[in-house]
Amino acid sequence: MSRSEEVPVYNRIAQARAARGLSRQGLAEAVGVHYQTIGYLERGEYSPSLSLALRIARVLGQDVQALFSVEPFATPDQETP
Template sequence: MRNDVRHLRLGKGLSQQALGEALGVSRQTINAIEQGRYDPSLPLAIRMARYFGKVVEEVFHVDP
């Protein structure tokens, strides 16, 4: 699954640490999501999308 988390995070001028703190997860979790090594749980994906003012499908993209 691809995602736009890094692009959205940088667009807001946030560090991985700051985004993690805002969402209640570690910097390492944000890094793993951005690198595609970890797919977030549905509740976390929803929190991330809402944080950026998007719907989940605008942030996370399922590969065909």
């Protein structure tokens, strides 16, 4: 991989946000970004800075590694009991 290639960052922001009853606007206000930024992040169109990832994790009450990964998250049908 060349230095210019960016590794995709997968996330579970939408699921964690919904579980807390937060809208994109509400999460955006809590972390200090525009609501469209939250949409870009949730769709994987934008990778957050470390600072933003940590702020999002704090507001959502999650560890950052529970929300963000460089490996795709398992889907419910792939998880083992």
